[in-house]
Ligand SMILES: Nc1ncnc2c1ncn2[C@@H]1O[C@H](COP(=O)(O)OP(=O)(O)OP(=O)(O)O)[C@@H](O)[C@H]1O
């Protein structure tokens with residue numbers, strides 16, 4: 001019976017009911033979404049860094065006047081005595097290049113020349129076909145492994161393997177296609193092509209310096225040791241200002257810290273919005289206390305026991321806050337399937353529980369408390385309430 | 387001997403404290419027998435509504451005792467009070483006190499709902515009660531869509547719908563024209579003839595004249611108590 005009373009009470013005050021629900025909805029949705037955006041961007045950053053491989057370090061040139069890294073530098077790093085924890089060393093050159101196939105052309109932003117060890121070290125497996133071999137590299141054979149985006153652009157629906165593409169005026173035979181990488185960065189990680197170092201230098205970049213050297217440690221735990229060994233060797237031939245060492249796991253750590261700060265910040269903003277939403281709900285509920293108190297006075301005068309009145313108003317408050325909260329969760333779930341400021345939100349389950357819990361508690365408390373107070377009054381005092 | 391329906395002794399009621407104290411009732415004693423029809427008259431502010439609210443178990447006196455059907459009301463718990471208000475008493479407020487945004491029919495059905503009566507039966511009886519006050523075709527209207535007189539008649543219907551043994555009416559005809567007043571008083575006469583007890587507050591002498599007994603209140607005291615009819 002109280003349920004019918006409550007439903008009637010809600011439908012009799014449609015505007016107030018919907019405003020209350022809207023307040024809760026917005027509060028809940030804002031909290032969940034903001035936390036999801038923070039979490040999503042943190043995930044994006046760590047995914048991106050993990051994709052680089054966490055047991056590698058990258059030596060990059062830092063000088064202003066061209067790069068000081070050469071193949072000799074790279075060769076010196078593969079020293080089992082001075083650098084025992086190094087598993088592989090891959091010299092890397094890269095340039096942007098236009099790849100052409102039967103009149104169709106595609107601008108590859110990063111056409112990489114390297115040695116076969118690079119595929120394993122950089123965590124870039126070949127999906128179809130095969131990687132080139134040490135022999136290909138030594139002979140300077142013009143073979144190429146295309147990134148999925150390039151393959152799709154030039155050979156839509158066809159098999160690119162054993163076809164010949166033109167790069168920088170020379171013919172390259174396609175021998176494989178890289179496995180797709182989840183593209184979390186700002187650039188398309190699949191828009192690439194990889195060929196033997198010798199061939200790329202001959203055709204595209206010339207025999208100048210290297211862009212970077214990828215050094216793989218024998219295990220993730222050895223990364224720091226490798227870094228100091230590499231520094232020692234480089235110190236023999238280079239000035240410290242001429243190179244820079246990038247350590248993926250260090251990068252991951254600092255970036256994750258930054259992202260965590262970001263999430264905390266967004267969480268604080270979300271908490272404030274929940275608070276503001278809560279104040280809104282409280283306001284709507286309190287504004288109607290006078291009217292509701294009079295109504296409770298009438299109901300008591302007509303013979304409603306305290307318990308029946310309490311139940312009615314608690315059910316009203318529960319329905320409003322639960323419904324509003326669930327709609328808020330639904331809105332957040334829908335919202336999270338869209339990219340927000342370039343970030344794909346990832347919902348944190350605990351934020352759903354927290355937002356829902358807090359808003360329901362606020363709704364129940366401020367909806368139920370005045371009713372409980374009014375139900376205790378004598379009918380005549382409730383009727384005179386101002 | 388039958389016990390009186392209403393039995394009040396030395397009722398006083400004061401509002402406020404110190405300088406601002408108002409003595410609304412200064413010692414009212416009276417008994418009302420079953421089936422009696424009592425009219426209470428008196429100037430504005432003489433304490434009529436105050437007395438009526440206490441009789442309706444909506445308010446409590448400052449001192450004095452009130453026996454309703456032989457039971458001391460101050461001994462009753464919330465549940466029993468609710469039961470008495472619902473089953474025994476029909477109360478018509480001076481200020482109507484209809485629930486806003488609820489149709490006339492909904493308002494009239496409310497006491498029946500609290501009495502646990504089934505929806506079909508509720509609708510039928512609410513319609514009948516509205517018919518009695520001549521408002522059957524306004525059943526769907528909400529209070530703010532009704533005139534003052536119509537709201538008052540809805541309030542009368544709401545008090546009648548449970549067929550209470552005791553009807554307490556605080557100026558039930560204050561906003562009604564002669565014709566509607568006549569209609570409502572006819573209903574009261576019928577109820578009285580059917581053996582129900584009625585206490586009515588009024589300013590109009592012709593309304594007071596229809597009652598069996600007339601009480602006059604001045605400054606919170608009973609100054610006249612005459613039987614006009616057996
Ligand atoms: N809640 C209250 N607080 C303070 N004083 C009150 C309160 N209710 C009534 N009074 C005072 O008590 C006195 C009696 O009031 P009451 O409402 O009983 O008068 P009444 O006889 O019904 O008058 P009317 O004919 O105008 O309805 C008045 O002086 C009034 O000002």
Ligand SMILES: [Mg+2]
Pocket residue numbers: 434435436480556
């Ligand atoms: Mg009055």
